[in-house]
Amino acid sequence: MSLYRDTGVVLRVQKLGEADRIITLLTRRHGKVRAVAKGVRRTTSRFGARLEPFGHVDVQFHTGRTLDVVTQVQTLDAFGAGLVGDYSRYTAACAVLETADRLTLDEGEPALRLYLLVVGALRALSGRERDPSLVLDAFLLRAMAFAGWAPALAECARCGLPGPHGSFSVPAGGSVCAGCRPAGSARPAGETLRLLDALLHGDWETAEAVGQPARREGSGLVAAHLQWHMERQLRSLPLVERRAAATGGRRPVEHAATGDRTPSADMV
Numbered sequence: 001m002s003l004y005r006d007t008g009v010v011l012r013v014q015k016l017g018e019a020d021r022i023i024t025l026l027t028r029r030h031g032k033v034r035a036v037a038k039g040v041r042r043t044t045s046r047f048g049a050r051l052e053p054f055g056h057v058d059v060q061f062h063t064g065r066t067l068d069v070v071t072q073v074q075t076l077d078a079f080g081a082g083l084v085g086d087y088s089r090y091t092a093a094c095a096v097l098e099t100a101d102r103l104t105l106d107e108g109e110p111a112l113r114l115y116l117l118v119v120g121a122l123r124a125l126s127g128r129e130r131d132p133s134l135v136l137d138a139f140l141l142r143a144m145a146f147a148g149w150a151p152a153l154a155e156c157a158r159c160g161l162p163g164p165h166g167s168f169s170v171p172a173g174g175s176v177c178a179g180c181r182p183a184g185s186a187r188p189a190g191e192t193l194r195l196l197d198a199l200l201h202g203d204w205e206t207a208e209a210v211g212q213p214a215r216r217e218g219s220g221l222v223a224a225h226l227q228w229h230m231e232r233q234l235r236s237l238p239l240v241e242r243r244a245a246a247t248g249g250r251r252p253v254e255h256a257a258t259g260d261r262t263p264s265a266d267m268v
């Protein structure tokens, strides 16, 4: 009998048969792991409640022929408790889990950096100190950096000319200089690009000094860039509450993340 231990965050649970579940975890050392938790849907289960989405757990697995089997679980952080009852934090946390799931296509491939980003984002969201929209955008920017396609923010995405530049093109890869600017590029406020750069680098003092219009515009650029590269819609994003329409005008998140449409012209 082969056993191994790891710490991980529960990304997803699926029913299996009468009483079992398949648990998808993003672990510190083994990347994404799908494992069977037997009997967890029975009320007498020893560890059913610990294996819910958002749970940060220490798990012992028994290596199985097809799927591994969970044999022990200890809770490290019950992040779900800090998310219940707060719709914007809950939906932001759902988007974190779903993005992490989609960025780790291959099970067993180490993803330590992404695991740390997920734990950090869930801790910040359940801690209720920071704007959940900013926490989500910081996570998404860093997750895109993990995947190798973070938007260029401080230099031109095409020629590398140091910025800041006034245009942003998702297909081109981020901010673009006047010479490289494709037709239909967005013209975000300078403050918006400074916000995204601050979020990418964890400069919360700068990020939290930025007002709502730039936060909304930044969220729209992040969502459009993410969607372009994922080529699949992130189901959770349209649910994320962005305090929309406080100042009227464009609604970049909704444009970027709704339906199967490509990002609207002003976003690309």
Ligand SMILES: [Zn+2]
Pocket: 156, 157, 158, 159, 160, 161, 176, 177, 178, 179, 180, 181
């Ligand atoms: Zn250029």
